[in-house]
Amino acid sequence: MARIELIDVQKRWGHSVGVRDINLDIGDQELLVLLGPSGCGKTTTMRMIAGLEELSAGEILMDGQPVTDVDARDRDVAMVFQGYALYPNMTVYENIRFPLRMRNVPKSEHRHRVREAAAMVEMEPYLDRKPAALSGGQRQRAALARAVVRSPQVFLMDEPLSNLDAKLRQSMRIQIKQLQRKLKITTVYVTHDQIEAMTLADRIVVMHEGSCQQVGTPDEIYSDPANTFVASFIGSPPMNLIPGVVDGGVFECQNVRVTGIPDSVTGSVTLGIRPEDCSVAGNNSTQHAQGTVYGVEPTGDLTYLSVQAGDNTLDIKANRDYRSELGEIEAIEFDTQRLYFFDSANGMRIRA
Amino acid sequence: MARIELIDVQKRWGHSVGVRDINLDIGDQELLVLLGPSGCGKTTTMRMIAGLEELSAGEILMDGQPVTDVDARDRDVAMVFQGYALYPNMTVYENIRFPLRMRNVPKSEHRHRVREAAAMVEMEPYLDRKPAALSGGQRQRAALARAVVRSPQVFLMDEPLSNLDAKLRQSMRIQIKQLQRKLKITTVYVTHDQIEAMTLADRIVVMHEGSCQQVGTPDEIYSDPANTFVASFIGSPPMNLIPGVVDGGVFECQNVRVTGIPDSVTGSVTLGIRPEDCSVAGNNSTQHAQGTVYGVEPTGDLTYLSVQAGDNTLDIKANRDYRSELGEIEAIEFDTQRLYFFDSANGMRIRA
């Protein structure tokens, strides 16, 4: 039950800037995801919220109270770490109980609350084990239980799923979402995985080189990207970005030609189109691009096709039956309802 | 230029069996992928082909010649390792040159051949660097160049992409495929990643607990799985497997009912249906299953929906606009053209 505000938060180490002028207002019970490539400042931002990293400038408020100078141990914040950070010498029971002991919760409550937290993540059968005797997924759940046990005001999760394999990651993702909905605790979640961000977040903050690129719901981030960085970071494969020139409503570059561009777009622009909005052109359909087949990757469900059109490689999600030989010539059709345009100079979106 | 035959190949360590009775005929210039979970014996099988592991029983032939007792250094085989295994004290140039020196290739050819191999993987600018100064992708390419440089008869690749991040993995996958097509060298490729297997392989060997489950082209493995293990290992999310009973052409279990089952299928069976062959039932369509919504994960391109139907969790790939709240009741329709049936007792496919 906490609202967190970050006001002009900065982090510098000597001359290098880790985080620059972040302003965020995280609502009560919200699940906010900080998304970005490694080194973008997302973990540093989270550590400043936790109190593990001092701010170089700016302020952090929790429920309107400034906490900038409050030590980590005195903020009512629980954190789940990338490496789980379970205490190796303690059993799972002792691990989960540790925050209760440290916060001077009466001893009589310990057993009850540890069991409750363990039950939430189905870790009851493993309470007597040491962390070394647990699988990756079990460690993850034990770390969650330790964070849950003292009902903190804020959850912070630093890439909690990145050490799990793909299948486990998917099921843990759903569990975390369920848990957060149930406990109604404000949560900040750091990840570099755009799928994780898209599927978990109430809102996503896309970060790059220490600054915030866009804040919005997953739908907004996906279908309404603010600039080329966001457009190219979201989606798998990411959006195709084709530099070219628009003149009289016609976008052109080597091997690509699209007509009917709105009047608001002229001059040197970058055209964006998502792989799922491209298709192999049929006989009667418009051909927007042409190129040689560079890769055909059937995954069973659909076929990833990459086509070399001039200097650009276009990724296309073709249907599951599509096949062709490397080096063949293929024509591509775009869904003209789903084109994006960005300013070539600064990468910012040009809105119609 | 080599055909490889494995005849009744076995590997035991004391009483534990690593690989049991593998028979494979790998054609000249083929790219064969060994696919399976960790511990399934795929790496051991590859190491036996390389000569790094002694056979407990059986025989390996290369171009019809037995090589079972030939040491690794005398087989004309090049291997790319999961951790790249670049020699840390040598530059990239020295690394690539190492096999030439060891095989007593005349010194005058070294410079030329190293440059050629490096050019193939675009590593020419980095020849003077030590491996520690390279990025993951560059190390991977250096390891490839080292394998390529002496034009071996056989390439062996042991999870070569597993240490790269998702985006790099995709582009390296295409590069490896291109390289293999160009050099026309018989290749055995080990991976636990079904997407990698599907997109790279001429043929896939699915392994489990030391034995071979199915051999076939990616299309065969995906659309014609031999048993529940293969069915559940391929696809993301994997095939939904629903245990139930067929009586008089009707499959039934808790919350699931499908009619029109072929006569060949009766009794206790497992019904298989892929997530992309399920959809949320419209008003006029048949309802095959019903359950509560457990997870809704919009990825932008499509929405992963999981529904709890009785004891079974069904994964469904819904379209990109689908949304619903956790806990709602949802009806699901199956594409009845794409149902699979497996024997409940042994997991083997029941074919119509």
Added chain:
Amino acid sequence: MAGKSGRRSENRFIRYLILFTWALFCLMPILWFLSIGLRPRIEIITPQPIYWPSFSLDAWKMIWQDWPMAKYLFNSVAAIFGSVLIDLVLAIPAAYALSRFTFRGRDDIAFYILSTRMMAPAIVAIPIFFLFRNLGLLDTIYALMLVYAAINLSIVTWIIRSYMLDIPKELEDAARTDGAGDLRILWEIIIPAVLPGIITAAVIAMIFAINEFLFTLLIASTPNAYTMSVALANFTGGSDGVIYNAIALVSFIAMVPVFIVVLAIQKHLSRGLTMGAVKG
């Protein structure tokens, strides 16, 4: 193409040859010791080679009857354990500070630690001698404790510190967000996690302390503070000449307490070792 099995057995032969040579070089001293400690003195000092040695407990009787060996044994054990205790009390907080906090000159300190071990022992012997004389501690086991502790403090700190460096920073961050302060983190998280390192350090400090000879000779001027290793010196002079078989036996007795300790903590020690611990 050479047959695999042929080369395999040839390789194996070379491996065993290497190991045998090496083991012989290592074992030689032990074998000689065995051949001397339990033989009559007359056989040892004779210049003629003896091919069929006889067996005798003369030396065994002598060391217990003629010398206060029990007292020396006690002195050894007390001085060594006391010194290890002092080392641990001082080294653990220092190692934590060195491994965790950033301050100027931190890396210099690390280099200094190594250098102290490179000094000939005599370099520190003299100042210590005067110090203890002034403190009135000369010829006591307390002086020995302090000297052994001072000799070993830097290496003990170094070992414990290098284990602490391996503890992920995350563990402390987790404890801090869980509400623990510096002292509790050290006591409840760090120390248990580096226990194998602490034990390894303690054993190594013990080894160094047992091997120490010069300082002990300087400080222990009467049997009051004699340790086993200095007591040996008594068998090398005097009217009887060098009593080799007695020396061999006393050395053997000096090993006993070490073996007891090593056996008791073997589990932790071998864990420490397999963690790549004794890399120096």
Added chain:
Amino acid sequence: MAGKSGRRSENRFIRYLILFTWALFCLMPILWFLSIGLRPRIEIITPQPIYWPSFSLDAWKMIWQDWPMAKYLFNSVAAIFGSVLIDLVLAIPAAYALSRFTFRGRDDIAFYILSTRMMAPAIVAIPIFFLFRNLGLLDTIYALMLVYAAINLSIVTWIIRSYMLDIPKELEDAARTDGAGDLRILWEIIIPAVLPGIITAAVIAMIFAINEFLFTLLIASTPNAYTMSVALANFTGGSDGVIYNAIALVSFIAMVPVFIVVLAIQKHLSRGLTMGAVKG
């Protein structure tokens, strides 16, 4: 909720206090040494405390004029470097065998290695004495080389082995598929990869060899084979009594070759150390 800055500075104070106490304990011997080596002898043996010590080079003159210090220095350096060389030649193949090949008793050997370091040094002194007497090597620096090598072989092997254990097996598999045999793998792949470990082991062997006192005393019975550390013993007896300031200075000279070596290989050594190397 306590203010952060207040507690921060309090924490810092405690940290510095811990480190100061610890450093004082470590530094004490050095400080005393400085205060003694360069003072006139009369000031040192007087029982009254002296608050304003005077400066003198008496001891410096004496050790070079009255004693063959250059000869002793040469003996020390030769014996130590020779012993390290012997150790490396024997230890590298043995460590490779121990780290790579599986054979029965492998783990016992590892345990044995540790145990040898736990023996009081005197236990091996006697048999070695007889051995060298029979070989006619007594009182030569070759005997010292062999003794130092024997003392250090097990620990040198152990250190190098633990570095070798860290080398991924993949590297050897790669070299083998690339066409290299056992010897080339050892020479071209393994040794360069464990170079920091080899250097660390060599430095540690040097330290042990310098610190060695008892064996040297036993073997080097005339100035022919005296090393610096044994030469010191000369200053402790005789008609002049204990010549403390001379001892301090000789110790200082004994450090010089070590410092030269350490400076020369510092880059490798610190790499070895940062790799978590000197964990014991």
